[in-house]
Amino acid sequence: MYKLFVLSFLFITSLLIFAPECAAQVFLSKGKVDQIANASIEYLENVDISIIAINDSSRTIKDDNKLYYEDSTRIISETPPNVIYNRKWYIDNYDFNFTWSYEPINATKVAIIDTGISEELLRKKNISPGKNFINETKPPIDDNGHGTALASIIYDISGPYPIEIIPLKSANSKGLLDVSTIIKAIDYAIELDVDIINLSFGAKSPHDLERRALQKAVDSGITVISSVGNSGIEEYYYPAAYDNVLAIGSINQNHVRSSFSTTNDILDFVSPGEKLLVQDYTMLGSTKIVNGTSFSSAYFTGQLAILHTNLLHYSLKQLKTLATDLGIPGYDKEYGNGFIMSDYLLKSLRGKNWETFITSNSMKSWSISLSLPVNPEISLNKYIKIYNGHLQQHPVSIEITDSANLTVTPNSPLAPGEYWLVIDTELQSSKGTKLAQPAIKKIIIN
Numbered sequence: 001m002y003k004l005f006v007l008s009f010l011f012i013t014s015l016l017i018f019a020p021e022c023a024a025q026v027f028l029s030k031g032k033v034d035q036i037a038n039a040s041i042e043y044l045e046n047v048d049i050s051i052i053a054i055n056d057s058s059r060t061i062k063d064d065n066k067l068y069y070e071d072s073t074r075i076i077s078e079t080p081p082n083v084i085y086n087r088k089w090y091i092d093n094y095d096f097n098f099t100w101s102y103e104p105i106n107a108t109k110v111a112i113i114d115t116g117i118s119e120e121l122l123r124k125k126n127i128s129p130g131k132n133f134i135n136e137t138k139p140p141i142d143d144n145g146h147g148t149a150l151a152s153i154i155y156d157i158s159g160p161y162p163i164e165i166i167p168l169k170s171a172n173s174k175g176l177l178d179v180s181t182i183i184k185a186i187d188y189a190i191e192l193d194v195d196i197i198n199l200s201f202g203a204k205s206p207h208d209l210e211r212r213a214l215q216k217a218v219d220s221g222i223t224v225i226s227s228v229g230n231s232g233i234e235e236y237y238y239p240a241a242y243d244n245v246l247a248i249g250s251i252n253q254n255h256v257r258s259s260f261s262t263t264n265d266i267l268d269f270v271s272p273g274e275k276l277l278v279q280d281y282t283m284l285g286s287t288k289i290v291n292g293t294s295f296s297s298a299y300f301t302g303q304l305a306i307l308h309t310n311l312l313h314y315s316l317k318q319l320k321t322l323a324t325d326l327g328i329p330g331y332d333k334e335y336g337n338g339f340i341m342s343d344y345l346l347k348s349l350r351g352k353n354w355e356t357f358i359t360s361n362s363m364k365s366w367s368i369s370l371s372l373p374v375n376p377e378i379s380l381n382k383y384i385k386i387y388n389g390h391l392q393q394h395p396v397s398i399e400i401t402d403s404a405n406l407t408v409t410p411n412s413p414l415a416p417g418e419y420w421l422v423i424d425t426e427l428q429s430s431k432g433t434k435l436a437q438p439a440i441k442k443i444i445i446n
Helices: 146-158 179-191 208-219 293-310 316-322 342-349
Strands: 014-017 046-049 059-063 073-075 108-114 163-169 176-178 196-199 223-227 246-251 269-272 276-279 287-291 357-359 366-369 384-388 396-402 405-410 417-423 439-445
Touching: 108 146, 108 179, 108 293, 146 163, 146 276, 146 293, 163 179, 163 293, 176 179, 179 196, 179 208, 196 293, 208 223, 223 293, 246 293, 269 293, 276 293, 287 293, 293 342, 316 342, 384 396, 384 405
Parallel strands: 059 287, 108 163, 108 196, 196 223, 223 246, 246 269, 357 439
Antiparallel strands: 014 046, 073 176, 276 287, 366 405, 384 417, 396 405, 417 439
């Protein structure tokens, strides 16, 4: 058994549990998802990490979410009422209070291309005015209800975080969407530099112009998420079936695949999509129950937005590795790679929820103590960094005071504001062992 890395952080010591497998990490500008090649990495089972500042003194609707091509037209359809359920189990059953306790690193923008949003939600904090592509002289007010349901799920999951929801109304009151309108909305989302686009609709036939527009969005660093479909059988719906889109299926409260959730070999993840209590668009304060992969897609969108907001580093392979496996072991057509839970991913990828350190010392040094000698051949500046509030790296000098002790000092005074001291997972000892969790500490210079 390897000895443990031990680092001191503000005179507080805590135990970090290592994930058994973890992808190599990459810095993400503005929280965008990147994918990189993954090397074989040896991990410690656990580690004590700390860092010391050494020089400081209503109604129920089942949404089929089926869009059919008639030339370039789609439609969102609904079925008659289902059973009544009046609790937000998709919030209550998971540890969102823990998730929401992390100090956010990034602001995140989420575009919803759908039927718009209710006037009530439009007045909420972090809801953007958006745009109406059906009638550009009017706000994107929902006259169908589908878009409002999506937005309310993402809004509920976002909690206190700076996650901006941008409704882009592209469907009329009957749920009809035209490909040309969808493309306009995608292009507008690219102009806004959003982080995530949610597309909770689908059709059985691909459309090359739609595919190209989505590829342009992905090439711009945007993550595109879509519902896999509600046919309940094995088939493909687009845009979920495009290679550049994350396809999301539905599970119920017991983590069992919803009977309506489409199965196929392009399914990426599943999320709750049954008996979800959401805001209705018809009356102030009214609610309804919805079912469908439209809404599991919105749930996944909210979860991913939380990760964008709270992480400097992660990859798609890490999401797949850390997802809760459901169904038969490994990837399968009913559950994809499984169900991601933001609390578990934050524990694994961000580590301890450190308290913010406030100081007026703009040239503070930080001492990192290790129980194993650090690898003298690696570039420490590659793995230990300070970022400002805009996620721009501030130059630092790292001194090895002895084989197992480091001192980190800014090369120039830190201006008043927010900073992040980051120890990356790739920091390794002389024996090649690496961290499977980063240490991320917020610093405020006043």
